[in-house]
Amino acid sequence: MSTQPTSTTSTATVGTLRVDDASLHYEVRGHGPLVVLAAAPMDARSFEPLADLLATDHTVLTTDPRGIHRSPVDDLERDSTPERRADDLYRLITHLDAGPAAVLGSSGGAVSVLALAQAHPEVAHTVIAHEPPLNELLDDREELRERTEEIITTYRSGDPVGAFRKFLEMANIQLPEEVLQHMAGGERDPQSIADDDYQYTRMLRATTRWVPDLEKLRSSASRILVGIGEESTGQLCDRTSRALAAGLGTEPTMFPGDHVGFAHDPEAFATRLRIVLKG
DSSP: OBOOOOEEOSSOEEEEEEETTEEEEEEEEOSSSEEEEEEESSOGGGGHHHHHHHTTTSEEEEEOOTTSTTOOBSOTTSOOOHHHHHHHHHHHHHHHTOOSEEEEEEEHHHHHHHHHHHHOGGGEEEEEEESOOOGGGSTTHHHHHHHHHHHHHHHHTTOHHHHHHHHHHHHTOOOOHHHHHHHHSSOOOHHHHHHHHHIIIIIHHHHHTOOOOHHHHHTOSSEEEEEEETTOTTSHHHHHHHHHHHHHTOOOEEESSSTTHHHHOHHHHHHHHHHHHHO
8 A cells, every 4th residue: 555655856756655564755766767775774865965866867766764764663563674674675666666676775775685686586687785784694793793782782771872882883983972972962853762762672683683595696686786885994894795795706896985985975976886787
């Protein structure tokens, strides 16, 4: 069950797709071959500059992942698994009836698009998993599980800054203290608090403990590419991405910037993405 687009801005048509246990916010820009941009826990706003650039010659679909921002779920006690988010993407692509698509997923969204490639390869001719946090592919997976549980426990204790600090330490991402305090502390609006609650308690564990079916991905009808930021060397998602590429028997596809290069320098990222899609 879906709604018609609810509003149109100068760049995007906005709509809601009702699935069995969530209402998915989505945005569509441009005309041409379909490109899907998916993140988790980041929502569609993080892709706006990149989507606008790609929309000059593509139809670009972005969405808030289930349970985040404008995509409410019916049951907040139910985990946001990669399989459920993959099914959401499948339903959105099918709803638009504009596929097969090129699908780019970032971070937890990269895990979502890998699950999509396993379950519904027919809707995506190209799947780019940009820095998926597939901790279970690493030799130190047990330590990473313990550290993930420490992050969740710290957050639940009422210390969001401490939880974010532990998250960054595990990811080997360095941020100035004032930036960390701004991002995780201070005054937070109710929606930001709700999104953080859902991310830490219902998304983080299910995403980082997901194990891809490498054999199925190697034989997928979709072209599977593993993206890594050129500035992500030594970070956790650089390690997990290289482990995935090795498991698939492929070389990583390098992109400008770091883990969120698409947001920091969307023009450079769009230029590289266009080259990759033509390949």
